[in-house]
Amino acid sequence: MQSMRNSWKVAKWEIKRNLKNKTFLIGLFSSPVIIIGFMLISSLFGDSDSEEASSTRVLINDQLNIYENLENTVAERELDWEMELTDLTDSEIKDELENTEDTAYLIIDNNVIDEGVVSVYTSEEIDSFFINQVQLLKAPLQSLQMEQLGLSKEQLEVISRGIVFSEQSLDTGSASQEAEVANGDSDINSMERIVPGAFAGFIMLSIVFTGMAIFQSASQEKKDKIAEIILSSLTPADLMQGKIIGYFVLGIIQSIISIILVLPFLSWRFDLPIIEYLFVPELILLIGIAVLGFLLFAAIFVGIGATMEDISTAGNFQGMVMMLPFLPFIFIGPVFSDPNGLMAQIGTYIPFTSPGVLLLRLSILEEWPWIEIIISLAILVVSVWLFMKLAGKIFKVGILMYGKNATPSEIWKWIRA
Amino acid sequence: METMLSVKNLGKTFKGKKVLENISFDVQKGEIMAVLGPNGAGKSTTIRNIMGIMYPDEGSISFRNYQEIPRNMIGYLPEERGLYKNVKVMDILLYLAELKDYPLKDAKERALTYLKKFNLEGKENVSIEELSKGMGQKVQFIASIIHEPELLILDEPFSGLDPVSQELFKDEIRNLADQGTAILLSSHQMNLVEEMADRLFMMHQGQKVIYGTMDEVKTEYANFKCTIKGKNDITILESLPEVQRVEQRENSSTLYLTKDVKPTTWLKHLPDQIMIQELIFDRITLHEIFIDIASGKKLIEEAGAVNA
Secondary structure, eight states: OHHHHHHHHHHHHHHHHHHTOHHHHHHHHHHHHHHHHHHHHHHHHHHHHHHHTOSEEEEEEESSSOHHHHHHHHHHTTOOEEEEEOOOOHHHHHHHHHTOSSEEEEEESHHHHHTOEEEEEEOSSOOTTHHHHGGGGHHHHHHHHHHHSOOOHHHHHHHHHOOEEEEEOSSSOSTTTGGGGTTTTHHHHHHHHHHHHHHHHHHHHHHHHHHHHHHHHHHHHHHTTOHHHHHTTSOHHHHHHHHHHHHHHHHHHHHHHHHHHHHHHHHHHHOOOHHHHHSSTHHHHHHHHHHHHHHHHHHHHHHHHTTOSOGGGOOHHHHHHHHGGGTTHHHHHHHHHOTTSHHHHHHHHSTTTHHHHHHHHHHHOSSOOHHHHHHHHHHHHHHHHHHHHHHHHHHHHHTTOOSSOOOHHHHHHHHHO | OOEEEEEEEEEEEETTEEEEEEEEEEEETTOEEEEEOOTTSSHHHHHHHHTTSSOOSEEEEEETTBSSOOGGGEEEEOSSOOOOTTSBHHHHHHHHHHHTTOOHHHHHHHHHHHHHHTTOTTOTTSBGGGSOHHHHHHHHHHHHHTTOOSEEEEESTTTTOOHHHHHHHHHHHHHHHHTTOEEEEEESOHHHHHHHOSEEEEEETTEEEEEEEHHHHHHHHOOEEEEEESOOOHHHHHTSTTEEEEEEETTEEEEEEOTTOOHHHHHHTOOTTOOOSEEEEEEOOHHHHHHHHHTTHHHHHHHHHHHO
């Protein structure tokens, strides 16, 4: 009880001290602003491109006389589309699309009424958000569907199935078209997965970066020679826990401020229902993984921080440990190319890469590998516990060693003690 | 007198080397107890063991009747000390008081009172890094007493202070003791300790050398000595009565006299042929005892006596 109270006092102090610190405050607001800045710049380039050539050209084979409705919807939502009516058939469209860029072809025929499926053919180069934008046509098509149908039970069922935009690759002929109906909504799902995953990843990154401040804070304690004064009032474990809790809260503050600034911008820029995608039950697990990742790196940083006074004097050993949080970047390529592949699985089970790799995989994968998730969570929890213990031992001795850095062999001795 | 702190048979070994051996002493309410010794004698190690920052291999430490030392009743000024650089004076003082569970309002009041006492009035909102080193030390001292500790432990409180600040610290420490605080301080500045300590514990190489009240120590160890300036033959000086040993340096000779010497009688025995340009008759100071011990002179003599 007393120990928890002491830790909380330290945490409060660290939070207050940082929030009063100009450098921290500048960082707090500048990082989300920089993110927005980058997105704005890239979108500026994107816009200048599209002014010349690349509004998305959308050809519609309208067999249901709904073109005008669709045009209105597109105008309402200010989509950057050039719409055209066409009567090209499936086979003719192939040649047409092969020679163009940023062009899509929608077939609105009886299939829409009966099956709720709109076939979408796109050129190889297409605005990456096209498939999400096209979802906006759901509303007019659905009302058409209802108009056309009576309201019998079976028909209502059909309606509740909704409208699906089935993306067709150029190579597949019309024969396989029907086969794709079933998993036609995968792209909506992928966005639904990516948004919470990216969010949790972002939270983890910002907490890890704040976690690096723990390192700074622990080594500062040595540099300023205040550790012994503080330790006359509480135990090293209280102090360490307090720092971890304090910087965790600071990380949360950083995340919240970033979200408040970045999220509205994202919603405005990409016209996606991000909030809806974000607050799903899966988010809890993703954030849980992010928090475990934070705790793991916090333990490592606070331990290493206690072994040296200045990052510039870090030896090879400390330097290498400091790089651990960046290890997941090695796995980004392999995981993207094969989210269930060997590399992805290895990354899932290594504690240092597990949070990053897991978040990445869960964002890409449609079907979550629950067994792997549970095993890697278990590994993570055990590692967090273990590294907290080790950090505690290193911290206890290291924090009082003024004036010189600890060598790996000394650290090893403290751990064994 | 109430015993506040009791250290019994403390022992500590580093890498197979005994750094503390059989260290025992008490600190009583309202007294100033000084731990003296040269660098590396084990003073800070002893204090760190008392503070629970290190753990002794042998022996026990008890505070009044507590087994576990209640940290909020103890004030501590470590030898290696500093404060967070980029925070305000008042903020750090209040934080340290909070860690000791001392009420915030009282802490603020005491902080202001002491800042004024130490000529730091108006500095409460100044960042620590803007203070001079001496000012910083004053703030550290205030931090160690802000929560009205019953036992105050000061490790080398005077190191790095100018004479004016030394006086200020000395007065305040005396003041605290008079109010009933038990004070344990370590130092290697004998003159300061000699003026203020009630009792002392002198240690060398991790072992007790002298322990007792200042008066006891003085009568026990601070014999008379006579320093004569002028060129004199050492054999004549050595043949004088009550002379334990003679140290000669150029034209100056110091005669160390036995404990029971009567100054007037002894002076009358000085032979006429001795050349006296200057004569100083006084007691051996704590400083000299300390130097003696630190340089190992007496210890070597004793060892020699044992071996012989």
